[in-house]
Amino acid sequence: MDSNKSFNEKCYSLLMQIPRGKVVTYADIAHHLGGKAYQAVGNAMASNPTPIIVPCHRVVNSNGAIGKFALGTAKKIALLKEEGILIDEHKDSAKIVNLDKQRHTF
């Protein structure tokens, strides 16, 4: 189909619009793409050819969990914390604090 840009390409464009210190949920991105493609969004990040150009580390789950990262979940947490995002670290799990307040609006 004309599908100018695969779903995956749209995800990257949206991700690049996220400013530092903000985070977005997969559902948020999927919703902006016009559907419930939560999985497709994560899939796109996994296929992401440029994990640094695209701030895929600013994407978290809607339940506040960090999720995963191409370079390692620990790396993702470190990046988020360094950007000023508050993370609630437990024993071996981490979740976003005040996610709704740090959520970026497209």
Added chain:
DNA sequence: ATACTATGGTACG
């Protein structure tokens, strides 16, 4: 067409 997945939501204890 089938399998897999960086999820989400609801249910249960």
Added chain:
DNA sequence: CGTACCATAGTAT
């Protein structure tokens, strides 16, 4: 609050 199970959407092979 934490864990479990199911449903949903899209990509890759």
